[in-house]
Amino acid sequence: MRASIGLSFRLAWRNIWRQKRRTWLTALAMIFSNMLLVFMIALQLGSYDMMIENSLRIFSGQMQIQHEGYHESQKMRLAVDDISLLAAEIRTQFPAAKVAARAFAFALVSSEGRSFAMQIAGVEPEQEAGISTLPGLLESGRYLAGSDAAEMVIGSIAARNLGVATGDELTFLGTGKDGSFAAAVVTVVGVFDSGATELDRGLAEIPLAYFQDVFSMGGSGHVVAVSVPDLRRVPAMLKSLQGVAGSKNSLLVLDWDVLMPGLKQAIQADMTSAWFMYAVLIVLVAFSVLNTQLMSVLERTREFGVIMALGIMPRQLALLVLLETFLMALLGLLLGVLLGGLVASYFSHAGFAYPGMEELTDKFNLPSVMYPKVSLVSLLMGPVVVFVFCLLAAIYPSLKLYSLRPVAAMRAV
Amino acid sequence: MAAISCVDLCKYYQQGDAVIKGLDHVSLEIEQGSFVCLSGPSGSGKTTLLNAIGGLDKLDSGKISIDGERVDQLGKAALADLRLHSIGFVFQAYNLIPVLSARENVEFVMQVQGVSASERKQRAFRILAEVGLQGMEDRRPAQLSGGQQQRVAVARAIVSQPKLVLADEPTANLDSASLEKLMARFRELNKLHRITFLIATHDERVMSWAERRIGMEDGRVIHDALQAPV
Numbered sequence: 001m002r003a004s005i006g007l008s009f010r011l012a013w014r015n016i017w018r019q020k021r022r023t024w025l026t027a028l029a030m031i032f033s034n035m036l037l038v039f040m041i042a043l044q045l046g047s048y049d050m051m052i053e054n055s056l057r058i059f060s061g062q063m064q065i066q067h068e069g070y071h072e073s074q075k076m077r078l079a080v081d082d083i084s085l086l087a088a089e090i091r092t093q094f095p096a097a098k099v100a101a102r103a104f105a106f107a108l109v110s111s112e113g114r115s116f117a118m119q120i121a122g123v124e125p126e127q128e129a130g131i132s133t134l135p136g137l138l139e140s141g142r143y144l145a146g147s148d149a150a151e152m153v154i155g156s157i158a159a160r161n162l163g164v165a166t167g168d169e170l171t172f173l174g175t176g177k178d179g180s181f182a183a184a185v186v187t188v189v190g191v192f193d194s195g196a197t198e199l200d201r202g203l204a205e206i207p208l209a210y211f212q213d214v215f216s217m218g219g220s221g222h223v224v225a226v227s228v229p230d231l232r233r234v235p236a237m238l239k240s241l242q243g244v245a246g247s248k249n250s251l252l253v254l255d256w257d258v259l260m261p262g263l264k265q266a267i268q269a270d271m272t273s274a275w276f277m278y279a280v281l282i283v284l285v286a287f288s289v290l291n292t293q294l295m296s297v298l299e300r301t302r303e304f305g306v307i308m309a310l311g312i313m314p315r316q317l318a319l320l321v322l323l324e325t326f327l328m329a330l331l332g333l334l335l336g337v338l339l340g341g342l343v344a345s346y347f348s349h350a351g352f353a354y355p356g357m358e359e360l361t362d363k364f365n366l367p368s369v370m371y372p373k374v375s376l377v378s379l380l381m382g383p384v385v386v387f388v389f390c391l392l393a394a395i396y397p398s399l400k401l402y403s404l405r406p407v408a409a410m411r412a413v
Numbered sequence: 414m415a416a417i418s419c420v421d422l423c424k425y426y427q428q429g430d431a432v433i434k435g436l437d438h439v440s441l442e443i444e445q446g447s448f449v450c451l452s453g454p455s456g457s458g459k460t461t462l463l464n465a466i467g468g469l470d471k472l473d474s475g476k477i478s479i480d481g482e483r484v485d486q487l488g489k490a491a492l493a494d495l496r497l498h499s500i501g502f503v504f505q506a507y508n509l510i511p512v513l514s515a516r517e518n519v520e521f522v523m524q525v526q527g528v529s530a531s532e533r534k535q536r537a538f539r540i541l542a543e544v545g546l547q548g549m550e551d552r553r554p555a556q557l558s559g560g561q562q563q564r565v566a567v568a569r570a571i572v573s574q575p576k577l578v579l580a581d582e583p584t585a586n587l588d589s590a591s592l593e594k595l596m597a598r599f600r601e602l603n604k605l606h607r608i609t610f611l612i613a614t615h616d617e618r619v620m621s622w623a624e625r626r627i628g629m630e631d632g633r634v635i636h637d638a639l640q641a642p643v
């Protein structure tokens with residue numbers, strides 16, 4: 001467009017205020033949907049962070065040091081030597097981190113009447129609570145006390161299946177690290193109820209030293225679980241741990257992404273379904289812009305006819321209509337992001353609770369209050385998509401100008 | 414070579430069963446630098462002819478040339494370019510851009526033409542003063558009377574000194590004094606810069622300024638004669 005940018009902007013800006021009420025209504029549709037999008041996306045991202053942290057907190061921890069290949073095959077002989085020493089070393093080196101050593105085996109657990117295959121975890125009772133919430137989720141009894149006592153805590157579903165309660169005895173049969181026969185009789189001292197069915201049904205914990213004894217592990221184990229207070233510090237911590245693990249033979253550091261691949265998938269699936277909803281909102285706004293701009297083009301037919309008669313090309317008028325839409329959408333974007341950002345950051349401090357969610361969250365030991373995450377992504381992702389779709393919606397009205405004939409247009413009322 | 418050459422122009426409008434003859438075999442030539450009036454009763458085809466010459470309307474048949482260039486064969490872009498740079502239009506309904514002030518309306522075309530800001534401003538102020546609108550430069554069309562709006566439209570048409578001015582009833586809302594002043598200014602531009610003027614009008618006072626009078630009726634030229642202007 002040869003006309004100076006200044007004139008085009010002035011013309012476009014004045015044009016959109018010719019119909020104050022209509023422009024405000026269209027802008028309000030944008031502002032409102034942008035606010036909603038900013039808040040919803042912030043809440044969504046905040047809840048993902050919470051979901052990740054909570055799932056990791058139940059048992060796995062954010063990072064784990066393992067022997068190469070253990071994660072894939074779960075073979076007992078792929079063990080980490082002197083695992084408690086390694087855990088202690090990391091604990092001293094990174095005081096802010098929580099560290100717990102573990103060993104795992106599969107065994108047939110039997111009560112008087114029934115038997116089930118379960119995963120037996122050997123844990124350091126005094127460290128475990130730093131990584132896992134299970135020690136705090138006991139529905140009866142107490143957590144493991146001594147490091148080599150013949151005690152066990154099991155999940156609530158397993159307890160029901162086996163028909164045992166706190167104080168009862170269980171036997172388990174498995175294979176030791178060296179291939180030998182491993183068997184023991186333990187007392188159930190506690191039953192946990194995590195809400196995670198897999199754990200409640202299939203996991204039993206015994207003290208690590210006792211585990212090493214029964215399964216002929218020597219001083220070895222399989223996993224050193226590590227967590228830091230803030231999820232955002234995981235990548236840095238991962239690097240440091242790789243430094244420590246690298247000095248030992250064939251050790252790997254895995255982060256939660258690898259440990260719980262289902263988590264990322266669940267988030268992506270949730271994201272997709274949420275965007276489906278947002279898309280409906282965005283399409284509605286786009287249609288309101290389409291309607292506004294179509295009306296504004298039609299009612300200016302005569303004026304556009306004159307301008308074309310003066311020698312201005314339809315292309316230049318189409319650009320003007322796009323520029324008008326651009327300004328209107330920019331207004332919607334700025335105000336929407338501003339207001340949405342204010343609302344989201346208020347709730348990111350005060351917390352946001354869905355009405356009626358407490359019951360559910362209590363049951364699963366989740367926080368009942370969610371904190372929206374205010375970031376550049378949560379602020380701009382939705383509104384920018386709205387912005388783009390509004391501009392796209394103005395294409396059709398702009399194209400209308402190409403079919404305008406000056407004389408016919410000037411005769412129009 | 415004639416500034417404008419029309420050969421056998423026809424433009425018919427179908428109105429139900431009847432055919433309205435907007436232009437009915439019109440042929441005429443207008444020399445560069447001439448000052449011509451187009452007269453005739455309402456509905457005689459004056460506006461239709463001016464629109465055709467300016468390339469605003471498609472004809473059913475006939476040839477139109479401006480400076481030897483066939484207007485009826487030009488593409489959209491070339492036509493727009495011709496209007497932007499060579500023709501000044503004054504439309505029957507003055508047709509200003511409502512959101513722009515008088516001065517901005519006058520500057521608008523110059524801006525698209527690529528005239529620099531300072532020169533634009535200077536020229537707009539001068540031309541508005543010449544048509545008697547000094548002090549009203551910043552008013553929007555809605556804040557101007559019909560006659561004042563018309564003078565803004567005239568100013569817009571002549572400010573760039575096009576080769577050809579096509580004016581459709583440019584004086585319809587003017588008092589005698591303003592009319593005489595405007596016609597004098599037209600004549601001056603015509604003499605000074607050899608700008609061709611083709612002015613459609615009902616008004617005898619306007620016609621008396623012309624050196625040539627073309628009379629129309631029912632889409633036909635019924636009278637075409639030179640005369641001594643006042």
Ligand SMILES: Nc1ncnc2c1ncn2[C@@H]1O[C@H](COP(=O)(O)OP(=O)(O)OP(=O)(O)O)[C@@H](O)[C@H]1O
Binds near residue numbers: 453456
């Ligand atoms: N788009 C159209 N559809 C139908 N008839 C039309 C159209 N445009 C013009 N006409 C007819 O063509 C004829 C010539 O119209 P034109 O506007 O050229 O007249 P005019 O001489 O300019 O009249 P006036 O002095 O009233 O402005 C008229 O009878 C008019 O009704």
Ligand SMILES: [Mg+2]
Binds near residue numbers: 459460461505
């Ligand atoms: Mg007319």
